[in-house]
Every structure is written in C-alpha cells, then in structure tokens.
Amino acid sequence: MRLEAITWDLLGERLAERLLHLEPADGSPWPRIAFDGAPAARPGELAQRVHEALRLHGRPSLVVGTEGFLRPASLRLEHGHQDVDSYYDDWFDTGALWREVFGPLEPGGNGRVLPDLRDPATDRATRSPYAQLALGGYLLLHGPLLLRHWFPFDLTVHLLLSPGALRRRTPESDHWTLPAFERYEHETDPAGTADVLVRADDPRRPAWNG
Numbered sequence: 001m002r003l004e005a006i007t008w009d010l011l012g013e014r015l016a017e018r019l020l021h022l023e024p025a026d027g028s029p030w031p032r033i034a035f036d037g038a039p040a041a042r043p044g045e046l047a048q049r050v051h052e053a054l055r056l057h058g059r060p061s062l063v064v065g066t067e068g069f070l071r072p073a074s075l076r077l078e079h080g081h082q083d084v085d086s087y088y089d090d091w092f093d094t095g096a097l098w099r100e101v102f103g104p105l106e107p108g109g110n111g112r113v114l115p116d117l118r119d120p121a122t123d124r125a126t127r128s129p130y131a132q133l134a135l136g137g138y139l140l141l142h143g144p145l146l147l148r149h150w151f152p153f154d155l156t157v158h159l160l161l162s163p164g165a166l167r168r169r170t171p172e173s174d175h176w177t178l179p180a181f182e183r184y185e186h187e188t189d190p191a192g193t194a195d196v197l198v199r200a201d202d203p204r205r206p207a208w209n210g
Contacts, residue, residue, distance in 0.1 A: 003199055003207035011198065011206060012049030015157065016057060018196075019050070019138060024154045029135045030105040032152060035142035036190055037159030038181050040169035041200045043142040046159065051140055060134045064101060066143025068116025069093045073123045082176040088183060093117065094149050097141075102152060105139055113139070145180070148188045158194035165201040 006014070022031045033050075037043035047063050054061045069092055070076060076091045077083075100114035112130040119126050133139065147156060161169065167178060184190065191197055198208045 001197065001209055003197070003209055005205060005207050008046070008049060008206060011208060012046065012053045014210075015046075015050050015196065016053035016059075019054065019155065020057060020059065022154055026152065027107045028105055028109070028152075028154075029107075030109075030111060030133055030137055030139060031154045032102065032105060032139040032141065034146045034151065034153045034156040034194075035140060035159070036144070036146040036156060036194065037142075037200070038144050038161060038166055038170070038177075039174075040166055041159035041161050042203075043144075043157075043159050046157070046198070047140040047142040054138060060137035061140050062113060062115065062131055062133050062137065063140045063142070064113065064115055066092050066097070066141065066146070067120050068118065068126065069096050069101075070118050070120050070123075072118070084176065084179045084183075087177055088145065088180040092143070092145075097149075097151070101139065101141065105133070106152075111135065111137070145184050145188075147190045147193060148184065155196070156194040157196040157198060158190040159198045159200045160191050161199075162201050169203075 019031060024031050035043040035047040044065050051061045051063050071091060071093045076086060079086050096117050104110055104112050111133045113133055115131050116126045116128050166181060198206055200206050
C-alpha cells in the first residue's frame, strides 16, 4: 500500500474534512470514529487534533479514551500484573463502552455519553457527568485493540507502528504487552481493515494512505 508523507496538523485537518461528509450507515445522527493504536502510537493525540479541526469547522465532537473504561484492578489483574491474555481480553470494560458510549448514540438514542468510568491511576470511579453530544456531533474514540470488538464505527483510523518502532517507543516496563499487539495483528489485521492507515514509526513524520 502506498503511503504519502504528511504533517500531524495537516492530517488532523484532512481527516476532519473527510468527516464533514460522513453519513452513518445505520441512520444514527452521530458519526462514530475509531482512532486505533498501541499507546506508543498516541492515537489520543490524533483524535484531539481532529477534534480541534472540527471545532474550527463549527462541528461538535467528543473525544473519549478507552483508558477511562478499564475494568477494576481486582478483575483485570486477577491473573497477575503482566498476563498477556488478560490484557488482550479483559482489561477494558467493553460492556460499559457499549452501554455508556455507543448505546446513547444509536438511532433513537439520547446522545448522553459518559466520557469515562474509572480513573486508571486511582482505580476509583470518576463520577464524571454525562456529556450531551449535539445532533450531528462526532464521537472520537481512541485506544488500543479497538477493531476486534464489533463496535459500530462509521470510520476507522489505525496508527501503525512496525514491530521495531513499537518496541522502541513502548516503555520497558510495558514490554510484556507487546505479544498482545502481535496477536492483534495476526487475528484482526487492523492495517488491512481500517479505512484510514497512518504509519507513525517516526513521530515527527507520519505518512498515510489518504
């Protein structure tokens, strides 16, 4: 696949422009976009850039990170602090994401989204208020391993790191998670299935498939 070099700022603007014409296939008034990538690829930063670009176009959006929907430590660490299978299957509360994020944005939903559920640092409920997403507003959800859960995304963006770049840019204390991303590549093929692919090996010089 041919990729062209681009700056992060221009990438955010181009993605926002593409979203302006996006119509959800299920008739929902709220387009739902995935920014999928390992933490080392910083998908949340790209989601924030798109949020700012949409704001300049006068369009509302809500950035939500899956790190705010971790399951309680007692559950996700039940098999130890470095269990790869648990990280892959059990760390993120997908049920809460369906209920609190995607459910309200279904056709006929009320648009009231819970932006986070649990503080990843304290492992306590955040008790954040619901955010009312206006009709036509965009959900910008970012996090790792997003494309394996059948979430109803209307556009998917995958930030790709080569195995070498992923290892270099992942803190050594988190290297135990690397096999989970290798498994994700084999089982889900996010680079091949995402609507938009962004190669982020060099954090200063991204490239994308347009």
